[in-house]
Amino acid sequence: MVDIINVSLLVIACILLAKLLLWMRKRVVMILRLKRLARDYDAQIKFLRSPLLPMHNDSGKPDIYIKILNTVYLIRLYSGKNKHYMVHFASERFSVRYMKMALRMLTTPRRRATGIAYVESGKAFTVSARVFIAEPIEIPKELVSDEDHVERILLFNPAPHAVSYVLPEKTGIKVALVGDEVHGMKVYTGSSFVEYAAKQSKRDD
Numbered sequence: 001m002v003d004i005i006n007v008s009l010l011v012i013a014c015i016l017l018a019k020l021l022l023w024m025r026k027r028v029v030m031i032l033r034l035k036r037l038a039r040d041y042d043a044q045i046k047f048l049r050s051p052l053l054p055m056h057n058d059s060g061k062p063d064i065y066i067k068i069l070n071t072v073y074l075i076r077l078y079s080g081k082n083k084h085y086m087v088h089f090a091s092e093r094f095s096v097r098y099m100k101m102a103l104r105m106l107t108t109p110r111r112r113a114t115g116i117a118y119v120e121s122g123k124a125f126t127v128s129a130r131v132f133i134a135e136p137i138e139i140p141k142e143l144v145s146d147e148d149h150v151e152r153i154l155l156f157n158p159a160p161h162a163v164s165y166v167l168p169e170k171t172g173i174k175v176a177l178v179g180d181e182v183h184g185m186k187v188y189t190g191s192s193f194v195e196y197a198a199k200q201s202k203r204d205d
Contacts, residue, residue, distance in 0.1 A: 023079070026158045027051055030190035034066065037194050041201045043068040046143070055079055060138035064155075068201045072144050074137050075153045075193075076185065080160030085128070087156070088173075089165035092136055092183040097160065098129040136184065154185040155193055163187060 031051055038045040044067040049056065051063060055078065064075035080087055081097060089095045137152045144150060156163070163176040165183065176182050178192045188196060 022082075023158060024052065026190075030155075030157045033190055033194045034064065037068075037197055038066065041068050041198065043201075048140075051077060055132065058133060058135060060135040062137050062140070062152075065140070065143055066197070067143075067148070068197060069204050070148055071200060071204065072148045072150045073153050073193075073197065074139065074150060075155050076134070076137055078154055078156050080156045080158050080163075082158055083161050085160045087160045087163045089163075089182055091166065093133055095132045095134065096129055097132065098126045100126060152185045153193060154182060154187050155190060156187070157190045159189045 034045060037043060044065070046065040047063070048061060048065055049063045062074040063077045064073075066073040066075065078087070078095075079097075081099075085097055085099050087095060087097050139150055163182070164173050165176055166173055168183075176187045178188055179196065180187050
């Protein structure tokens with residue numbers, strides 16, 4: 001019995017370690033991409049908080065500051081966990097990260113042999129839900145001048161499966177795509193933000 005418990009604990013520890021290493025790898029890749037962006041476009045970059053730490057959004061301080069030409073990007077990092085999770089913003093301050101589990105799976109009739117299945121939306125329930133409370137991103141006066149154009153960026157790393165948010169008019173819910181604005185912040189993944197910032201720099205230059 002003791003041996004079974006020890007083996008089970010070892011397996012759990014290995015799974016958790018593997019998840020942590022995968023998360024760290026994604027963050028390191030993101031950091032390298034941002035530093036390469038700064039190098040290629042002669043940009044200023046400051047990590048105002050270690051990007052290798054868990055999310056800590058209960059203050060208005062941005063996580064990363066990047067300035068290219070006269071555009072300042074104030075970046076807030078948001079961990080989407082992995083591709084099985086979804087993120088929903090109920091308001092500017094409140095968001096929830098969750099996973100959907102299926103009570104019933106439906107197979108695609110034309111591709112039964114592939115084993116592909118999808119969740120019947122009415123037969124799914126939410127698990128692993130976690131609520132986050134964040135303050136709006138503040139502009140650090142010591143880093144931003146009146147002449148600078150400021151953009152607030154919500155950077156998902158790792159990226160979730162989908163992001164949704166309540167419309168400002170409170171009339172419905174919308175799925176956010178890359179580049180969309182969610183409560184005053186533009187939504188990007190690490191790679192899509194680098195591509196966007198590079199295009200903006202070339203245009204402004």
